[in-house]
Amino acid sequence: MPSSDPLPPKESALFRKLLKCYEMKQYKNGLKLAKQILSNPKYAEHGETLAMKGLTLNGLGRRDEAYKYVRLGLRKDLRSHVCWHVYGLLQRSDKKYDEAIKCYRNALKWEKDNLQILKDLSLLQIQMRDLEGYKETRHHLFTLRPSQHASWIGFAMSYHLIGDLEMANSILETFSQSQASIETHDYRHSELLLYQNQILIEAGNLQRALDHLHQYESQIVDKLAVQESVGDLHIKLGQPALAVPIFEELIRRNPENTLYYSQYFAAREFTEPADKLAAFKQFEEIYPRAMCPKRLPLDVASGDAFRAALDSYLRRGLRKGVPPLFVNVRVLHRNHEKAAIIEELALQYYENLTRSGHFSREDADANLPVEPASALVWTALFLAQHYDYKRDTEHALEYVNAAIEHTPTLIELFMTKGRIYKHAGDPVEAYMWMDEAQSMDTADRYINSKCAKYMLRANLVKEAEEICSKFTREGVTAMENLNEMQCMWFQTECALAYQRMGLWGDSLKKCHEVDRHFSEIIEDQFDFHTYCMRKMTLRAYIGLLRLEDVLRRHPFYFKAAKCAIEVYIRLYDKPLKSEETIEEIDSENLPPSELKKLRSKQRKAKKKAELESAQAAQAQVKREQHQKSKQQANQEADPEAPQLDELIPEKLERPDDPLDKAIEFLKPLQQLAKDRIETHLLAFEIYCRKNKILLMLQSIRRAIAIDATHSSIHACIARFAQALSKLTANGELNVSVQTVIDKATKELIGTKSVQQLNDEFVAQKSDSIMHLYEGARIMYELDPNKRNEAIKLITSFDINKVKLEEATKIFEALRSGAFGECTAELRQYRTTCQQRFKYARVFKDIADTESNAAANDVNHVDEKSKPNAISADEKTADL
Amino acid sequence: MSESEINGTEEDVQDKKQKKQTRHDGGAADLERVTDYAEEKEISAAHISSAVEQIGNKRSKEEERKVAKEMELLKVHVKKEDIELIMNEMLITRAQAEKVLREQSGDVVAALEAIIAN
Known part of the structure; x- marks a missing residue:
């Protein structure tokens, strides 16, 4: 490759060695070579060498120097594809993929057929799922080097990913025909054949897939996969008789695979339970130690x-x-x-x-x-x-x-006792029994985790961390280690506990940490783009790509995102005061005695805050030291760890725009968890506050498509109608929007007023407490004079038909003032619930929880210093 | 960048040293090797040229179709304020808004409905 600034033979040889050293990860040698070239005064400013020096430094984890040298090198030689390529590689290691793609494109401007750059570009394109671009690059590589294995496979894969299965298959077909000799027991070849077979099946060419398997059976080493596929194909092709012996053989091979049994029944064309039971009986006799033939009959x-x-x-x-x-x-x-x-x-x-x-x-x-x-x-x-x-x-x-x-002495008994209390609504009693169980076997990690989880349910974060520390690495705090280990269940439960305690910032921090784990998992696929192609594990690779595409569909993400969205909505509804103004509460209208009390309280709080901040500063120093030592230790192991902003609770709970932050968490849910109704109900809450009438409509429609009878939908429609009439009255609606809305409202509501809608709803749904609850809320909102009627509607419902979760929700609503001031009714409802749910903690100790609520209401600092066992968002509201 | 040359003996010694160091890390060392450099395998170029040609033909047809479809979309006349309305109401990017609007032949009501129904 011609360079724009060529070196003489001796230096040029050194430079080639430098490249080799980088490829072999011999960074220290590489640096020496770079120094040798640069020490010659004639080439002290040689751009490509400077750039390579930078890249090598990056390999050693010296990121800042790396950027300095790479940029310097690029400035000295802007027309060198090497410099651009190196800059791209550096950006890539910093996870700035968009920037890296730009650099590669610049590099290709100077050297359009450079294989290495094209390969690197293709990796970024597949990582960013620029499938069209990937296909183009792969095609380019293919035309440049049709004699290489990888060119064909990458080319075929690019078509597979884009959905052109016919083309993908024909590329692989041509490729396998042009292959001369195949060694026996060639795993890569075998995987390639199975990959091609997968493409055929995905394309719906079942007969061709079956023929293909039969034809190449002798060359495929994964015999199990062949058997499973052949059996399945026979069933799908309507030749069940041929599948029977295959699944009998598979069950013999592994009698604990439930799928084999259901496939076997499909092959035998069994539909009657009696047939299946007889078959299970037979299998039980043949495989007396197997569990499946014993357990599965219970389902049938x-x-x-x-x-x-x-x-x-x-x-x-x-x-x-x-x-x-x-x-x-x-x-x-x-x-x-x-x-x-x-x-x-x-x-x-x-x-x-x-x-x-x-x-x-x-x-x-x-x-x-x-x-x-x-x-x-x-x-x-x-x-x-x-x-x-x-x-x-x-x-x-x-x-x-x-x-x-x-x-x-049986641990299981104590665990069950704890669980019973949890289900009965007493998280404190529950955790105490779980702790008892934990203390009986402190070396059991399962019970240890359970105990921590139960503690978090009782809002005891410190204690939970303490328990977990029995199993985390020494030298770091348990919280840090659990984050490092991506222990998401713990972090999500923490977030929920903080949410219940009203520690919004801490809650958000945990949610963001979980979100970052997901980003990290997506980052981690990068290395597999090269590795899987090389090892030819293409079926697994395609599986990985597809998994990563829907990664945030995972329930762990859903839980954390839901929590974050709820917290952000809360922060939008009632923003926190800025940190400085917290202290300056409205002190003008207080009597002197109260003022004095307040002042002394403030002084105490201030002292405490100072102490805390001093401690925090100390902790910060410690953390930095730890970070540094860790960095040094990791320098050679993992120079690619991304530098992320630190998550600071105080900053997180004061976002510039909470709703935009909430939308960031919502987007993946809308895309990946669109089959869950909560997604759309959360979306509605956000868009309602954003006053985006069309998006509100969209959310309602999506929710209805999932479950039109869900109790919350009615409230959404009523709020939608109210928002609409307000927008219309203000004349804020665009003509086109109006057209869309008019048409949709006709379908959704018809010509009825909200009042009519609600009356009908309440009358129709008199047998469901959650529907009545939604109806009652709307009733009160529409006409505050109907307060008593609304409250009566829900409190007079037969308590024996109400579940604990439902009663809790109603009770919290009454307490938070959703129906205005109603102390007497609240007390009454509490007594009713207390009788029904004897163990539930929410309904206990009227005096105690009320004083807690009052304490929480004073100010945020106080709230923080007093994480009581049970407190909720609503409690900070007026009582 | 990909030019390679025969390793000098000096480097070979280095290589061995490195291997020794990492032998005890087991799993970690394996992970490291994931990003190692590897030589590509070549295949004999027997029937390749005809295959390449065949695939090339298929591709160029496909290319034509794609260009035609894009031209079709580009011909659609869209109003700037319509795009902005869609962006603002549906909270989506300009590119997304423009795409939907073009697909709906510039009809802003149809575009909004298409997004909601989606």
């Missing part, structure tokens, strides 16, 4: 067949003491008939075990040997879990306590 059977199958399944589990026995049958509870049989059998076991030590009276009459003593404990535990599932707290506690009395 019903009535007496179910009872018989369940009986032997439960007896076996209880006899052996299988801890997750209940979890294994939990799904069966969805069927009421099955749930009743489960309860009946378990009660029968319990009764007979207590009486004679047998599972049934028949066993006792037949003088069979008695069951092990532990069977009674496991049966009691099973019953406790069963009643807990039914939210029958009394019975659940009764059985779990009986079990604990019998065997006070």
Whole structure:
């Protein structure tokens, strides 16, 4: 490659060595070589060498110097493709992919057919999912080097990704024909064949796919994949008889794969449960140790067949003491008939075990040997879990306590007791039992994590961190280590705990941390673009690309994003005062005595704040030191760690535009979690505040498409109608927008007024408390005079038909003033709920929680210093 | 950049040293190797030229279709204020707004409806 500023032979050889050293990651040698060239005064300002020196420095983690030298080199030689390429590589290592693409394009201007630059460009394009661009670059590479394997495969892949499967297949077909000899047992070749087969299947060419598999079967080393595909293809092609022996063989190979059984039934064309049960029976005889033939019949059977199958399944589990026995049958509870049989059998076991030590009276009459003593404990535990599932707290506690009395050393019992309290609405009691369980085996990580989670549910963040620290790396705080390990469940639960405590900044910090993990996972795919192509693991690679595309669909992201959006909306509705003005509360209108109290309180708070900030500063110094030492340690290992802004709670909770921040979290949900109704309800909340009438409409429509009967939709429509009439009255609507809206409203609301709509809604939905609640809120909003009627509507609903979550929601709404001042009704409703939900903490201790709420209301500093066990957003509101 | 030359003996020694150092990191070392430089495999160029040509033909047709479709879209007359209205109401970028508007032949009401219905 001709250089614009050529070096003489000796230096030129050195420069080539320098390039080689960089490729081999021998950065120190590289630096020496660069120095040798640059020490010659004639070439002290040689651009390409300077740039390469910079790039090598970057390899050593000396980022700032790297930028300095690369930029200097580029300035000295702007027409060198090497300098541009190097600048691109540097930007790429800094994750500035857009910038890097620009640099590569500049480099290609000076050297349009440079293979290395084109390859690097293609990597960035696939990372950024510029599929069109990727295809172009891949084509360019292909025409330049048709003799290389990688050219063909990359070229085919670019078509596969863009959806032109026919073209992708024909490229691979031509390629495999032009391949001369194939070694036996060539894994890469085998993977390539399976990849091509995958393309055929995706294109719907099932017969061709099947023929292809048969033709190349001898060359494919992944025999399992061939078998699975051939079997599946036979079923799909309507040749089930041919698939039967294949799935029999697969079940023999792995009798615990549930998919094989369902495929087997499809092949046998079984639809009747009796056929399936008979088949399961056979498999059970052939594979007596396998679990699938024992568990799967429970899904299929019903009535007496179910009872018989369940009986032997439960007896076996209880006899052996299988801890997750209940979890294994939990799904069966969805069927009421099955749930009743489960309860009946378990009660029968319990009764007979207590009486004679047998599972049934028949066993006792037949003088069979008695069951092990532990069977009674496991049966009691099973019953406790069963009643807990039914939210029958009394019975659940009764059985779990009986079990604990019998065997006070079984950890599972304490865990279950904790879980019962959690479901009964008492997170504090729940965590104490979980802590008890944890203390019985401190080396068990599962129970340790559970305990931490329960502590977070009780808003005890410090304690949870303490518990987790038993398993985190020494030398760093648990919180830091958990972040480093991308421990997302912990961070999300933390965020939710902070949200409940009203520590908005801390909550947002955790949400952002989770968001960053997802970004990092997406970054991490970069290296695989080269690696997978080289190793020819193309099926897995395509799977990876597709996974990364929908990564934020994961429930972990959803939870964190929902929390962040809710917090940002809260911060929009009630922005926090700026940090400086917090202290200056309105002190003019206070009587002198109150003022004095306030002043002393402020002084104390200030002192405390000073102390805290001093501590924080110290911690900051420590952290920086730690960071530095870590950087030094990592210098050679990971120079590519991106430098991100530090997340500071105080800044996060005072965003310039909370709604825009919320939208950043919303966007991935709208794209990837559009099948969840909450996404669109959250979207509505944001757009409603943004006054974007069309987007409100869009959110409502999407929500309706998912579940038109959802209780929140009515409220959205009513608020939409109200917003619309306000916009129309102000004449703020554009003509085109008006046209769209008019048409849509006709479909959505018709000609009725909001009042009419709401009256009808309340009348129609009188059997659902959540619908009535939404209706009542609108009723009060439309006409504050109907306050009593609205409150009566929800508080007079039969409390026995209300779930704990629903009662809590209504109670919080009453308390937050959603229906105006209503102390008496609130007290009354609390008493009602207290009787119904004896254990639920929200309804307890009227005096206690109220004083907490008052304390929280004073100011933010106070709020922070007093994280009480239960407090909520609404509590900071007027009471 | 990709030019390679035979390693000198000096570097070979270096190489071995490096290997020794990393031997004990096991997994970490494996991960490191993911980004290593690797030589490309070549295949014999037996039937390649005809295949390349065949694929080239297919591609150029495809190219023509794409250009034609883009020209079609470019012919559509769109108003600047319509684009801005869409951007503002639907909170999307200019490029997205313009694309939808062109696809709907410049009809702003149809464009808005298309976005909402999506």
